[in-house]
Amino acid sequence: MSVSLFPNEARKKCVGFKRLPEPFISKHSSHSRAFLLFLISLALSCLSGCTPITRQAILVPMPTPACIQDIALLPQNAAAYLNPSTSGKELIPYHLSKLLFEKFKENHFAPWHRKEPLYSKDVVSRGRQHLEYKNIYGENTLPRDKEWLYALDRMTAMESYPNTHRWAIAITNSNLRVLPTTRPAFYDFGSAGEGYPFDHLQISAVWGGTPLFISHTSADGSWLIAETPFASGWIPVSDIAYVDEPFIKEYETNRLAALIKDEIPISDHASRFRFMGKVGSVFPIVAAKEGAFEILIPAADWNRNAILLRGNLSRERATEMPLAATPENIASLINELLRKPYGWGGLYENRDCSSTMKDLFTPFGIWLPRSSPRQAREGFFIPLQGLELREKEKTIIRNAVPFLTLLWMPGHIGLYIGEDRGRALIFHSTWGIKTKDSVGREGRKIIGETVITTLQPGIELPDILLPGGNLLYRIAGMTLLTPEGSAQDLNAKREKQKWMNTQSPGN
Known part of the structure; x- marks a missing residue:
């Protein structure tokens, strides 16, 4: 199907508008004269102290790249794919489910049950080593010199690692960083x-509210290396207690509440916003009150020791764990996360593909690691490598459990939610689709959010990079988050072990 076959409603979603100053829009043929008058008026404004000229702005249609048909045509509503029966x-x-919840709690509170760092100096320094031979750029798109990195190296005081052994808790939303700085390190913007x-x-x-083990303190005391239940990195000292x-003992209880709505203000009984x-x-x-849960909220005292405050969460916003893993409940959580902006590594408190999966299954008491390769190992893995594309998709539809099967490929992961006219559907957070122009330059058709698509989003794009831009081609396996005894293909167990033996951890 080509873009020209879009229904009118879908085409409207793809038309972009841009506000332009009036001088750029002429009702006459003398465009150059109007443009010249605009330049003269602009020059006069600068000569008089650069006072801006206020002009009426109007909407004009601008050419846009082709839309992603899947996103324009498929309902971006997980409930639309439920089987009513x-x-x-x-x-x-x-x-x-109770056993899975016990495993969840064991993993979630694990940092408080260790007395020594889990990660070695080499592991916590690994991300820094990748930057040594790269040209890196700052938020202004300009190159960073090596001294910027070396100054951060000195602040890490890694020669004394580990110099701290303390339990802690995150008292606000924060970030784990490779080095003790909030400043970014990008590779080539081009x-x-x-x-x-x-x-x-x-x-x-x-x-x-995340439990932490603190293994190291920076030279100036402003940053810490924190081991969370799922990863380790530098965290600002201001974000922990x-x-x-x-x-x-008081915090690690058997009864836990998980949010089922996103972006909910957490405030204590004194109406003080926390995060x-x-x-x-x-x-x-x-x-448990009528219509609400009374919860514990961590905060810091004047000496950065943790204290416990109390607050309320309505049952419309939170559930007691584990929530029953029904397709209806999972679809409701999916809808809460749909169309959220993509966030590499959780940047700006957004989510990438693996954090979307992790957060989605938390209310159900199902523990997932933070990286996509490790998530693929958490359930019953069925390899799909080597299959012809049509057979691969048929195998997924035949064997996958809708709303409980992960589809994994190197560098990406999503959730199978069913099929539509013989096409498997996936819920995932994605940055974009690989493209290649007529002179061979690679690019991206940006999606930049959490969406529902087929396994071949953007296949209609004239410049899609094949086969690498085709998700179906890249899918290497599927993971059933169900007991292994329910899987029918016994040979898959041996294939799973072979696959695991060839993989190494990654993001």
């Missing part, structure tokens, strides 16, 4: 897949 059926039996938003100092966002055993709650945020439950 099974939408309320629990995909995971109750007793197994190359596809580099530049914005790929800040190579960003590791992951960390939501408020130190905890002790009595705090842990913005996100889907994926977890809080201990003190009491």
